[in-house]
Amino acid sequence: MQTKIKSERFIWIDIMITLLTLELMEYFYYGIRSVVLGCVCVGASLAAELISLRLMKRKFTADDLTCVSDALIIALMLPAAFDYKIAAIACVFAVVAAKNVFGGRLNMIFSPAAAAYVFIYTSWKSLLLMYPEPHTHTGIFEKAGSLVSSASHSFNINGKLSISDFELLMGNFCGPPGAVSVLLLSVAAIVLLFRRSISAGAFIGTVSATALLAYIVPAGVTKAGSVKYSIVMNMVLFAAIYIIADRRVAPKRGYFAFFYGFFLAAFAYIYTLTSAKENSIVLISLVFTPAALGFKNLEKHIENIRAEEAASELLQAQENADDTVTEEAAADEE
Amino acid sequence: MKNRKTSVFDGLVGDNTVLSSLMVISPVIMCGTDISNAIALIYAFSAITFFSVILGSFVPKKLPYAAKIIIYAVIASLVYIPVRTAAGMFFPEVIGRVGIYFPLLAVNSLIIVQSETKFYRMKRLPMIASLVFYILGFDAVMLITAFIRELLGSGTINGRVVDADTIISGLGMPFGGFIFLGLFCGLYRAVRSAVRREENEGGGDSDVHGN
Numbered sequence A: 001m002q003t004k005i006k007s008e009r010f011i012w013i014d015i016m017i018t019l020l021t022l023e024l025m026e027y028f029y030y031g032i033r034s035v036v037l038g039c040v041c042v043g044a045s046l047a048a049e050l051i052s053l054r055l056m057k058r059k060f061t062a063d064d065l066t067c068v069s070d071a072l073i074i075a076l077m078l079p080a081a082f083d084y085k086i087a088a089i090a091c092v093f094a095v096v097a098a099k100n101v102f103g104g105r106l107n108m109i110f111s112p113a114a115a116a117y118v119f120i121y122t123s124w125k126s127l128l129l130m131y132p133e134p135h136t137h138t139g140i141f142e143k144a145g146s147l148v149s150s151a152s153h154s155f156n157i158n159g160k161l162s163i164s165d166f167e168l169l170m171g172n173f174c175g176p177p178g179a180v181s182v183l184l185l186s187v188a189a190i191v192l193l194f195r196r197s198i199s200a201g202a203f204i205g206t207v208s209a210t211a212l213l214a215y216i217v218p219a220g221v222t223k224a225g226s227v228k229y230s231i232v233m234n235m236v237l238f239a240a241i242y243i244i245a246d247r248r249v250a251p252k253r254g255y256f257a258f259f260y261g262f263f264l265a266a267f268a269y270i271y272t273l274t275s276a277k278e279n280s281i282v283l284i285s286l287v288f289t290p291a292a293l294g295f296k297n298l299e300k301h302i303e304n305i306r307a308e309e310a311a312s313e314l315l316q317a318q319e320n321a322d323d324t325v326t327e328e329a330a331a332d333e334e
Numbered sequence B: 001m002k003n004r005k006t007s008v009f010d011g012l013v014g015d016n017t018v019l020s021s022l023m024v025i026s027p028v029i030m031c032g033t034d035i036s037n038a039i040a041l042i043y044a045f046s047a048i049t050f051f052s053v054i055l056g057s058f059v060p061k062k063l064p065y066a067a068k069i070i071i072y073a074v075i076a077s078l079v080y081i082p083v084r085t086a087a088g089m090f091f092p093e094v095i096g097r098v099g100i101y102f103p104l105l106a107v108n109s110l111i112i113v114q115s116e117t118k119f120y121r122m123k124r125l126p127m128i129a130s131l132v133f134y135i136l137g138f139d140a141v142m143l144i145t146a147f148i149r150e151l152l153g154s155g156t157i158n159g160r161v162v163d164a165d166t167i168i169s170g171l172g173m174p175f176g177g178f179i180f181l182g183l184f185c186g187l188y189r190a191v192r193s194a195v196r197r198e199e200n201e202g203g204g205d206s207d208v209h210g211n
Helices: A002-030 A032-055 A062-077 A084-096 A112-123 A151-158 A165-170 A182-194 A200-216 A223-232 A236-244 A254-275 A280-287 A289-333 B002-009 B025-031 B035-056 B065-090 B092-098 B101-107 B109-117 B124-154 B174-210
Strands: none
Touching: A002 A032, A002 A062, A002 A182, A002 A236, A032 A062, A032 A084, A062 A084, A062 A112, A062 A236, A084 A112, A112 A236, A112 A280, A165 A182, A182 A200, A182 A236, A200 A223, A200 A236, A200 A254, A223 A236, A236 A254, A236 A280, A254 A280, A254 A289, A280 A289, B002 B124, B025 B035, B025 B092, B025 B101, B025 B124, B025 B174, B035 B065, B035 B092, B035 B101, B035 B109, B035 B124, B065 B092, B065 B101, B065 B109, B092 B101, B101 B109, B109 B124, B124 B174
């Protein structure tokens, strides 16, 4: 139990470190406002968590700090000049309606960050999908001067982009600030995979399905370009790391997690290809919640069957041993 | 006397049709998005349920359960016809918006389930009083839900624009309705259990004092 608690906290620390790195990159591109946005999200999440746990008559423990990482994930998916009030409402929604209403941290059904994103998407879509250009620093209480569509939007509509590989790696293009820094996201993915802080199966499944479908049914002009941009755009890489491969939601077994990620990403790719909807992988991750729950129930069922089989084998072995002892005793008597 | 009063008023708060029994939730979620919808649905629900349950109380009790349910549904469908005609005159725009949820009110759980398990086990006068409060309970929830969802989701009150700073348009969608009703139910149940606990404690104390 102690090991489990520790591992949960280590996972949170690992994820927080990678998220803070992305936040730092966001600061470099968009200035102090993006950091304040992150702080607002964290503050709102913490307050909502404290109040809702108090209403549920539970104590706030270090494990409940996962609300902070969820808040940072939300902040990184929002435009840097996003309205503070809406961000705070979304964070409260994530903690209260998407997590604690279902029983809290131990009974999570879907990623709170994904639920919050979909909540904003349905209510303030026009604000959510317009971004300031990189290197546009906005004051804390200022509004961004000019907002533009994301590179993902251009790719979904035109199937091509004029961004160099270097800019792509560094995240020097329009989009959700946390989801564009491809180099940092790749490093974060490797670190988290090696530290086993995210579900490797779900992550690999998501990336491989996107790459496979992007190669077979290219969204872009060339197959190579389609594979490259399909993984990077529409928050696929970001969602694969922080939403789909979230250990709290993804199935535990590697192969179940792989198929969960694979089908989710395949469905999201097809949906994006046919509807040109931006960042649809986050929306689809919520739709696939029953699949994750189904896999988890199947895992429990298999574990129960195995435990029963092991118990019956043990019983059989004991009975055999008793029979042998009785036979030997009878033979000795003879 | 006290118990009888409680049982008659139960439908309004203590055993609310929507919040306590989770009955007739689909019109609240799907159509309770603004006050004009809510008023039309309140009218239809109140009229259909009131007349159907009262007319249904004359159905012989000796009939098999399955036959009685079919007869209640037929009565409700017959009551629906004049109600729908009047609604067409009073709320012509709302009828189209509400769609299938309007005729579905004719087979709501209060007529089909509660009538047999609750109302027809009572004498006629207390039954009518209890029925009225059950209907008022639904009406109140519908109106409160529509008011809040319209205000926060569209920034209007009965179609009039108010100075709402932040509009949460997702609240006007079905998923927003589910979430809102879920939170409303949770709040209602928390308050109800707190009140009942207090009443029990009060009752316990009075017993002790009485002893």
